[in-house]
Amino acid sequence: MKPAAVFLGLACVVLAPGALGKTVEIRKAVVVKKTVAVKKTPVVKKTVAAKKATPAPSPSSPKLAQAKKVQPAPVSAPAAPDKAYDERELIRMPSPARLALRAEMRDRMAALDAVLQRMRDGQVVEAGQIAQIRLGVALWGNHSRLPQAAQPEQYMPPKMLTLALDGYKAASEFATVALTGDQHTATAMLPQLTGSCAQCHEAYRIR
Ligand code: HEC
Known part of the structure; x- marks a missing residue:
């Protein structure tokens, strides 16, 4: 029993360092290889990929930068009033009358839009009602309720007044027919x- 134990002990002592040394070497080699492989490949790939990725959107980003640079240029100039040639006859009237006309x-x-929507939906009578109340001859003289200076008609030449009346009449004639339901x-x-x-x-x- 004793010599066998000694032999085993010696064998362990002799073999152990070699075995330990080998395993350490293997582990070191593996660890080094792994760390090198892990460190080299992803870092290089990442940096390369990042560098390659940035030039890819770069052609669009200078465009955006250019667009941003170009855009403010026309805005920087103050808006000037339109002075283009206008062959329509200018009817002069004070500001309150202009505002009243434009509001009407x-x-x-809006009334015309409502009329067209009703016609599309087959609601012919409703279209006629809207035209009668908001577009027809019933509106004629409505401005007399306004202060004197805000009544546009007094500044209109006869031809324009005729056109205005024709407009009201056209709406009333449409209303008369639409109210019968004749689509x-x-x-x-x-x-x-x-x-x-x-x-x-x-x-x-x-x-
Ligand atoms: C008798 C003439 C006359 C008739 C008819 C007429 N308009 Fe006008 N309208 C004008 C004039 C004048 C202006 C102002 C133009 C200007 O700005 O110099 C105007 C302006 C407008 C404006 C712009 C309002 C604003 O805020 O500047 C609208 C919208 C408009 N008309 C709609 C209509 C519709 C819809 C009809 C028919 C249902 C109609 N007009 C019939 C003379 C008329």
Whole structure:
């Protein structure tokens, strides 16, 4: 038992350093290889990829930079009033009258829009009601409720007044037909209504 134990002990002592040394070497080699492999490949790839990735969007980013540089240029100049040649006859009237006319015009535009929407939906009678109340001859003289200086009609030449009255009449004629529910005839009369708007706008301005 004793010699065998000694032999085993010696064997362990002799073998152990070699075995330990080998394992340490292997571990070191593996560790070094792994760390080198891990450190080299991802770092290099990452830096290269990052460097390559940045030039890729760079052509678009200078464009954006250029666009940003170009955009403020026209804005930096103050907005100047339009002085382009305008062949429409200028009708002079004080500011309150101009504002009143334009306010009425905007309501007429909205009313016309409402009329067209009802016609599209087949609500012909409703379209007629809107035209009667907001576009027709019932509006004639409505401005007399305004202060004297804000009444546009007094500044309008006779031809313009005729066009104004024609516009109200066209709306009332459309309304009369639409109120009967005759969609076909009412639709056929719409261009007469919109044509009155266009005719006056082509001829006159107030500013
Ligand atoms: C009798 C002439 C006349 C008729 C008819 C007429 N307009 Fe006008 N409208 C004018 C004038 C004048 C201006 C102001 C133009 C200017 O700015 O110099 C104007 C301006 C407008 C404006 C711009 C308002 C604003 O805020 O500047 C609208 C919208 C408009 N009209 C809609 C209509 C519609 C819709 C009709 C028909 C249903 C119509 N107009 C019929 C003379 C007319």
